[in-house]
Amino acid sequence: xxxxxxxxxxxxxxxxxxxxxxxxxxxKIIAGGQSLGPMLNLRLVQPELVVDISGLADLKRAEIxxxxxxLGALVTHADIEDGRTPDVTCGAxxxxxxxxxxxxxxxxxxxxxxxxxxxxxxxxxxxLAALGARLTLRSLAGAxxxxxxxxxxGALESALQAGEIVEAIHVPARAGSAHWGYAKSCRKTGEFxxxxxxxxxxxxxxxxxxxxxxxxxxxxxxxDAGELFGGRVAADYKQRFDARVADILLVKAGIGDAVQRHIxxxxxxxxxxxxxx
Amino acid sequence: MNSIAxxxxxxxxxxxxxxxxxxxxxxxxKLDLTGTHLGCEHGVxxxxxxxxxxxxxxxxxxxxxxxxxxxxxxIEGLDEDEVTxxxxxxxxxxxxxxxxxxxxxxxVSARDLVLRLPDADERxxxxxxxxxxxxxxxxxxxVRAVQSVIETRRARNIAPQPGGGRTIxxxxxxxxxxxxxxxxxxxxxxxxxxxxxxxIAPAVIPDFTPATVLEQxxxxxxxxxxxxxxxxxxxxxxxxxxxxxxxxxxxxxRVEGAIRVRLGPIAAVFEGAARVERDPAKLSGRIVGxxxxxxxxxxxxxxxxxxxxxxxDGTATAVELSIGYALTGMLAQVGRPGLVRDLAxxxxxxxxxxxxxxxxxxxxxxxxxxxxxxxxxxxDILRARVARFFGRRGEPG
Numbered sequence: 174x175x176x177x178x179x180x181x182x183x184x185x186x187x188x189x190x191x192x193x194x195x196x197x198x199x200x201k202i203i204a205g206g207q208s209l210g211p212m213l214n215l216r217l218v219q220p221e222l223v224v225d226i227s228g229l230a231d232l233k234r235a236e237i238x239x240x241x242x243x244l245g246a247l248v249t250h251a252d253i254e255d256g257r258t259p260d261v262t263c264g265a266x267x268x269x270x271x272x273x274x275x276x277x278x279x280x281x282x283x284x285x286x287x288x289x290x291x292x293x294x295x296x297x298x299x300x301l302a303a304l305g306a307r308l309t310l311r312s313l314a315g316a317x318x319x320x321x322x323x324x325x326x327g328a329l330e331s332a333l334q335a336g337e338i339v340e341a342i343h344v345p346a347r348a349g350s351a352h353w354g355y356a357k358s359c360r361k362t363g364e365f366x367x368x369x370x371x372x373x374x375x376x377x378x379x380x381x382x383x384x385x386x387x388x389x390x391x392x393x394x395x396x397d398a399g400e401l402f403g404g405r406v407a408a409d410y411k412q413r414f415d416a417r418v419a420d421i422l423l424v425k426a427g428i429g430d431a432v433q434r435h436i437x438x439x440x441x442x443x444x445x446x447x448x449x450x
Numbered sequence: 451m452n453s454i455a456x457x458x459x460x461x462x463x464x465x466x467x468x469x470x471x472x473x474x475x476x477x478x479x480k481l482d483l484t485g486t487h488l489g490c491e492h493g494v495x496x497x498x499x500x501x502x503x504x505x506x507x508x509x510x511x512x513x514x515x516x517x518x519x520x521x522x523x524x525i526e527g528l529d530e531d532e533v534t535x536x537x538x539x540x541x542x543x544x545x546x547x548x549x550x551x552x553x554x555x556x557x558v559s560a561r562d563l564v565l566r567l568p569d570a571d572e573r574x575x576x577x578x579x580x581x582x583x584x585x586x587x588x589x590x591x592x593v594r595a596v597q598s599v600i601e602t603r604r605a606r607n608i609a610p611q612p613g614g615g616r617t618i619x620x621x622x623x624x625x626x627x628x629x630x631x632x633x634x635x636x637x638x639x640x641x642x643x644x645x646x647x648x649x650i651a652p653a654v655i656p657d658f659t660p661a662t663v664l665e666q667x668x669x670x671x672x673x674x675x676x677x678x679x680x681x682x683x684x685x686x687x688x689x690x691x692x693x694x695x696x697x698x699x700x701x702x703x704r705v706e707g708a709i710r711v712r713l714g715p716i717a718a719v720f721e722g723a724a725r726v727e728r729d730p731a732k733l734s735g736r737i738v739g740x741x742x743x744x745x746x747x748x749x750x751x752x753x754x755x756x757x758x759x760x761x762x763d764g765t766a767t768a769v770e771l772s773i774g775y776a777l778t779g780m781l782a783q784v785g786r787p788g789l790v791r792d793l794a795x796x797x798x799x800x801x802x803x804x805x806x807x808x809x810x811x812x813x814x815x816x817x818x819x820x821x822x823x824x825x826x827x828x829x830d831i832l833r834a835r836v837a838r839f840f841g842r843r844g845e846p847g
Contacts, residue, residue, distance in 0.1 A: 175470055175471070178468065179470060181513075181628050183628075185629035188631070190749070203516070204621060205612075205624075207511060209511065210513075211492035211511055212715060213470070214472075214491050216745065216780065217715075217784060224513075224517050227516055227624035228624050228626075230625070233620040235619060245619075249620060249622070255716075256612070257618075275496070275581025276559070276578065277507050277623075278553070280505045280507050281502075281512060281621040281623070282621075292789075293792070305468060327790070327792055328714070329713050365575075388788075389789065
């Protein structure tokens, strides 16, 4: 099995990559290739030009700027799993990274590539939405910033416009008093999840963000999640978690199948329990 | 062809290869290192796992050209490797292989676990090996072999290496190459596909059992009889379906055409034919179709059943759709029901919107885009609209 033939370019810097992307409408960016590679091999995608950005050092930085972590798009899941990048999430991102696909995939798969692929069942789409992360997207016209929850607009559909790439991910520091829970349901370890629950609850500040992910469409992100805990977030949030509210959110998102909703609610509940543990 | 230079098993090699050549094909076909096995060729089975800059990577979905300057170690390069020597002995002792097809990839992944894991925890070993499929021996012997090597090494006070020895950021194998591209920019050979109307449409459309059924519903502010009459206008309905084009004049029972769908970077054009059935007494009908996408060598069978129900004292209509399909071929490899469900939801939302506009007198030229590519701009409006209907259905009464 081989992809259809393509031209291959290795740009010297980000601007050169953006120029190649702008000049060829059918060009595809490749970084680690863990999502695009299978599609090329199956010939589901047949770009005329593949622009390999995996060598661009500018996109490999990982640093703390003020009270947020800025990760270049080329940082791999394994980089985060192993702690080669700084952490502002008290280990939350390490835990998520360690359970993405398989180690051989994590050694090449990048956080920017995973987001660009916009698979609703991918881990970062949900986890970073719960953590309140933002993205910098860049094209020749300049840069813009977007909240993660506004980035994925459908199955494999992102807000990226023609000629635009994901440049960096900005992760805000997790408050010391905030609890984190992340759960997913996979039939086989390492497969795309059938349900994801992510919660960031801060009883001290009486705030909570919850995400119900892997629901075919973009994840359900509730930034002010008091309604899921009987109207207010307090130390007893685990006991106050109201599965019926989560179920209604899923109905509103178009999940008509009661069994599917039950799985999603159960996984979210697991994430809440993990946060409270 | 590009001249690709890299280091394989501590030997510098430089060979001509096309950019589309996978690292696996590169070592097997150009260097005769056939110990690297190919199974699924899309990153699932793990048979092709090699070491890239010292850490495991899938050589089937890593292109050789992207590894310019990197260090590759295949199973042949691990003959003298201390950990692999211990693993080989353990695999033999524990009967950890039978046909041996998965073994090269299994050993590369096992070696990585031996280096990284702090102890021989069975669960962590099983999770760590979950990306390497064995279809004959089973995993009991393999897990035992890996456990025993970890136990003896930790007993000898050999400490684990958490990152497997990697210290730099970014994809393994990247960052060694100078900028550049095709040295001889030959135009890639493109297979041209025949035009749509060369008799691909099947004469008989068989019945089938859908593998997946999706329920969709939307409402229109017109009486059911008027909507049903609209559903009888095949050309009009086709004009409202995003991405649909007709290749022959439709009759009342049969329609030939193509539907163009886009799922992220995947674009498919299913060409075929459909049979149209209708039941005026029940204001319902059924469209059964069959089509193929030649580019991805995929085929689909699908049916749409519709039922019109009066609402708001008969002044408006609820359109209930049941969409069933079966997908085979390459697209089925990535076409998880969830992804297709979202696509169908988007198609139906566009269809509902177009139908509404068509019935209110808008000309086809004012109708929605020829395919779903314009989706993201209007997504919020349409999604809100569909969500509203689902929301209404979810309430009691």
